[in-house]
Amino acid sequence: MTDAPDPNAPRDPPEARIDATFRNGSMTVVGVLTAFSLGFLTQWSVDPKPWHRSDLAAVLPMVAGTVVQLLALKRLLHPDALRVSYYLRAIRLFLYGLVLLAAGVLVAVANDAITAI
Numbered sequence: 001m002t003d004a005p006d007p008n009a010p011r012d013p014p015e016a017r018i019d020a021t022f023r024n025g026s027m028t029v030v031g032v033l034t035a036f037s038l039g040f041l042t043q044w045s046v047d048p049k050p051w052h053r054s055d056l057a058a059v060l061p062m063v064a065g066t067v068v069q070l071l072a073l074k075r076l077l078h079p080d081a082l083r084v085s086y087y088l089r090a091i092r093l094f095l096y097g098l099v100l101l102a103a104g105v106l107v108a109v110a111n112d113a114i115t116a117i
Contacts, residue, residue, distance in 0.1 A: 016084040026076060026087075037065065061101070066097065
């Protein structure tokens, strides 16, 4: 004898979903900003100035932030990103990536300011 599901049992309410158009706009923003991040890292890496150990304090958060942004873009491309909870986690991940990238840029600017004195 198999256990058939009880038709009177309480069911989980369906999870809220976002409109696909809204998700597509978010993917565009995340994609463009991630491309800018990659472009910034590319330009920064080919700077003719010699690299120093202190530059690692700037480049590591920038690389980590860009990787996190790419992971967020990957999550937004997944069909589950239409679920509100999944979408919000992907956006939060992207914002963490932006913060990491911005921290790296600030460290680089501070490092250049200190070495210029």
